[in-house]
Amino acid sequence: xxxxxxxxxxxxxxxLGRRPGATAIRPLFAADPGRFARFSRRAGDILLDLSxxxxxxxxxxxxxxxxxxAGVEGFRDAMARGEAVNATERRAALHMALRAPxxxxxxxxxxxxxxxVQGSLATMRSFVGQVHDGTLRGATGERFxxxxxxxxxxxxxxxxxxxxxxxxxxxxxxPHYLANVDAHAWEEVRARLDPARTLVLVASKTFTTQETxxxxxxxxxxxxxxxxxxxxxxxxxxxxxxxxxxxxxxIAPERVFGFRDxxxxxxxxxxxxxLSLALALGWDAFARLLAGARTMxxxxxxxxxxxxxxxxxxxxxxxxVDMLGCPARAVLPYDERLARFPAHLQQLExxxxxxxxxxxxxxxxxxxxxxxxxxxxxxxxxSFMQLxxxxxxxxxxxxxxxxxxxHAHADSHRKLLANGLAQAEALMLGKDEDAVRAExxxxxxxxxxxxxxxxxxxxxxxxxxxxxxxxxxxAFTLGQLVALYEHKVASLGAxxxxxxxxxxxxxxxxxxxxxxxxxxxxxxxxxxxATGPLAAEILRLQRAG
Ligand code: F6P
Numbered sequence: 001x002x003x004x005x006x007x008x009x010x011x012x013x014x015x016l017g018r019r020p021g022a023t024a025i026r027p028l029f030a031a032d033p034g035r036f037a038r039f040s041r042r043a044g045d046i047l048l049d050l051s052x053x054x055x056x057x058x059x060x061x062x063x064x065x066x067x068x069x070a071g072v073e074g075f076r077d078a079m080a081r082g083e084a085v086n087a088t089e090r091r092a093a094l095h096m097a098l099r100a101p102x103x104x105x106x107x108x109x110x111x112x113x114x115x116x117v118q119g120s121l122a123t124m125r126s127f128v129g130q131v132h133d134g135t136l137r138g139a140t141g142e143r144f145x146x147x148x149x150x151x152x153x154x155x156x157x158x159x160x161x162x163x164x165x166x167x168x169x170x171x172x173x174x175p176h177y178l179a180n181v182d183a184h185a186w187e188e189v190r191a192r193l194d195p196a197r198t199l200v201l202v203a204s205k206t207f208t209t210q211e212t213x214x215x216x217x218x219x220x221x222x223x224x225x226x227x228x229x230x231x232x233x234x235x236x237x238x239x240x241x242x243x244x245x246x247x248x249x250x251i252a253p254e255r256v257f258g259f260r261d262x263x264x265x266x267x268x269x270x271x272x273x274x275l276s277l278a279l280a281l282g283w284d285a286f287a288r289l290l291a292g293a294r295t296m297x298x299x300x301x302x303x304x305x306x307x308x309x310x311x312x313x314x315x316x317x318x319x320x321v322d323m324l325g326c327p328a329r330a331v332l333p334y335d336e337r338l339a340r341f342p343a344h345l346q347q348l349e350x351x352x353x354x355x356x357x358x359x360x361x362x363x364x365x366x367x368x369x370x371x372x373x374x375x376x377x378x379x380x381x382x383s384f385m386q387l388x389x390x391x392x393x394x395x396x397x398x399x400x401x402x403x404x405x406x407h408a409h410a411d412s413h414r415k416l417l418a419n420g421l422a423q424a425e426a427l428m429l430g431k432d433e434d435a436v437r438a439e440x441x442x443x444x445x446x447x448x449x450x451x452x453x454x455x456x457x458x459x460x461x462x463x464x465x466x467x468x469x470x471x472x473x474x475a476f477t478l479g480q481l482v483a484l485y486e487h488k489v490a491s492l493g494a495x496x497x498x499x500x501x502x503x504x505x506x507x508x509x510x511x512x513x514x515x516x517x518x519x520x521x522x523x524x525x526x527x528x529x530a531t532g533p534l535a536a537e538i539l540r541l542q543r544a545g
Contacts, residue, residue: 006497009066010366016059017323023394025054025428025462043299043309044292044480049467050312052428053396055319060306063315067305067495072314075494076487080301082108082262086501087359093501094260095267095486096297099290099479108262116260120272124257127237128278128286131199132172139231140196145173148193149276150215151203152179154265155239157347158482159203159276161340162269162289165478166281168406173199175280178219181211186218195226195235202238203273205265207245210510216249239272264501266348267486285475292479293486300487310487316466317488318495320396322366324464330388331374333400334420337473341400342374345485352489352500359499368496374398378419389427389459397465399424400481404472423465430461 016022029035029051039051039060055063067073079085082092092108097117100106106114130136134143149159160177167175178189200223202216223232237255238246241263246256257272269277270290278286296310305311320326331342353369375383377399388395401420405413436457440450468484470477493500518524519535526532 005069006066009062009069013059013062013066013318013323016056016062017319022059023054023324023462025052025464028054028056041307041309041312043303043307043484044295045471045477046296046309046480046484047467047469048309048312049469050316052424053316053319053464053466054324054462055316059319059323060315063319064305066318067311067315067491070495070497072305072311072491072494076300076490079490080106082106082113086264086499088499088502088504089261091501092262093264093267093490094262095264095270098259098263098270099294099297099483101294111260113260113262120257120259124272124275124278125283127257128275128283131279132282136234138196138198139227139234142197144199144279145197146176146193147173147199147201147276147279148176148178148189148219149201149203150178150212150219151201151239151273152209152211153347153351154268155203155205155209155212155273157340157344158266158269159274161338161344162274162277162475162478162482163280164340165337165473166277166285166289166475171281171285173280175276177276178215179211181214183218186215190222195223198223198235199279200236201276201279202236202240202246202249202251203276204239205241205259205261205263205268205273207238207240207242207249210513213249220250237275239275265503266351269482281475288475289479292476292481293483294479295476296480296483296487300483310484311491313466313484313488314491314495316396317370317492320464321368321370324394325367326370326394326396327367328371328373328393328395330380330384330395330397331372331400332377332380332397332420332423333374334377334416335400335402335473336376338400339376341481342372344482345374346372348485349489351503351506353492353496353498354505355496355498355500358497359493360497364496364498366496368498369492377423378416381419381423385423388463394463396463397424397427399465399467400470401467402470402473406473420467424467426459427463427465428461430459430463431457432461433458 036051040049084090097106097113156179163175200219204212223235238251239257259271263271300310349372436454
């Protein structure tokens with residue numbers, strides 16, 4: 001698509017964004033009581049409601065023109081075909097192949113990606129079966145009861161999030177996740193584990209990540225101390241693309257579950273990186289997770305843009321970030337089981353979209369990925385929602401609601417959902433000063449008190465939110481939900497013209513940390529005058545105990 005079409009599409013959109021009243025939501029509902037029906041869409045089990053945003057019919061049309069001009073469909077299809085859409089690393093981004101049905105051909109370059117995926121799934125499945133039926137046991141002959149996944153970033157967040165969402169006491173194994181190099185985390189997890197019954201998975205795409213290798217070393221020593229060096233191998237497995245490094249760590253080739261470099265870390269929970277899920281939840285649950293994601297893939301690939309949930313979520317983000325200047329977005333799952341979902345999205349979205357140059361290496365002409373943060377509702381209401389209701393900066397919210405709980409406490413669940421719906425409504429409706437004054441007067445407040453407090457009790461309203469509604473939370477619907485956000489990210493990459501699949505921004509800190517470690521051993525000079533004095537003070541405090 002010629003760049004003048006893209007420029008024209010942005011210009012048309014920006015003109016709409018500058019119009020007086022462009023942030024108003026209430027008049028849109030007043031003008032069209034059927035707005036919910038017009039601004040909500042379904043895909044698979046998920047309902048997406050965009051009605052409580054300030055996107056008008058005209059703005060939606062302009063956003064869709066932009067999506068077409070920016071080549072969202074072309075980028076999506078190139079991704080599905082296995083082209084090197086991750087241009088800076090000359091790699092494909094084939095996470096969709098990880099959940100493609102057997103028999104569907106997917107190639108990238110010379111490689112038959114579909115065959116690689118099916119082979120890897122078969123190996124994983126056989127291993128999981130042997131652990132579950134007791135063929136594979138710990139060194140003392142006991143069955144494995146616990147699986148510890150050691151990994152960080154994409155090698156932790158997706159599986160940890162899904163295990164938190166789906167694990168129940170009836171599941172085959174107890175899952176544990178260790179990420180931080182802070183050994184307090186290791187001490188905490190170790191206290192819950194019996195080495196004789198624990199299977200340790202070292203999850204690292206590169207098998208060089210400092211934190212993961214340090215923690216793997218601690219876990220390896222723990223196994224060796226408790227069970228003997230000769231027994232360690234039977235309690236270890238690796239999830240990695242780096243077979244040379246896994247061998248150097250002493251993990252037998254048949255205990256290495258590989259995947260390819262066309263699986264990005266934050267898109268990898270569907271690959272061997274998800275082995276902890278298959279072990280802890282059972283193979284059927286893992287297969288349902290993949291099937292759910294596949295449902296969303298099929299929708300993303302086939303649905304027209306105007307009905308395409310990931311594309312619509314991406315366009316809503318463009319509206320909020322680039323037209324309304326919102327620097328952040330909050331994600332509020334009204335479901336405790338999704339407590340780690342915001343953390344997963346933080347990496348998925350911010351590592352993908354936190355880019356200041358375009359895929360061509362030019363300065364990005366407008367704002368790209370916002371800060372993403374969140375907490376489960378209702379906890380969030382007693383934390384940061386004050387700012388979202390009354391702060392100076394509008395922060396759009398994604399509300400995620402689940403209609404049916406997996407418990408029998410209907411009253412609690414009704415309260416939970418009522419709070420989620422109420423927050424979205426309160427953000428939109430607000431409360432003006434006249435209403436505040438009338439309310440205070442009715443409650444018997446004097447005029448002086450009303451004048452003093454009324455400004456504090458005003459809610460500006462017209463604060464945007466989107467709502468995602470799931471019928472229930474299970475492996476199938478969770479797979480759909482995660483894939484929805486993955487495709488939203490890819491769509492935003494195309495819309496903003498940035499590469500959503502690389503993450504060069506994490507490198508500098510890693511390099512400096514290596515040198516700083518030497519500084520803290522007293523073996524190197526500080527990288528800058530900013531760190532030297534602090535490092536010296538740390539060393540002084542450590543000497544003082
Ligand atoms: O944070 C940077 C990063 O490279 C992520 O993209 C990745 O998910 C994480 O580190 C872990 O990497 P690895 O799986 O190679 O240990």
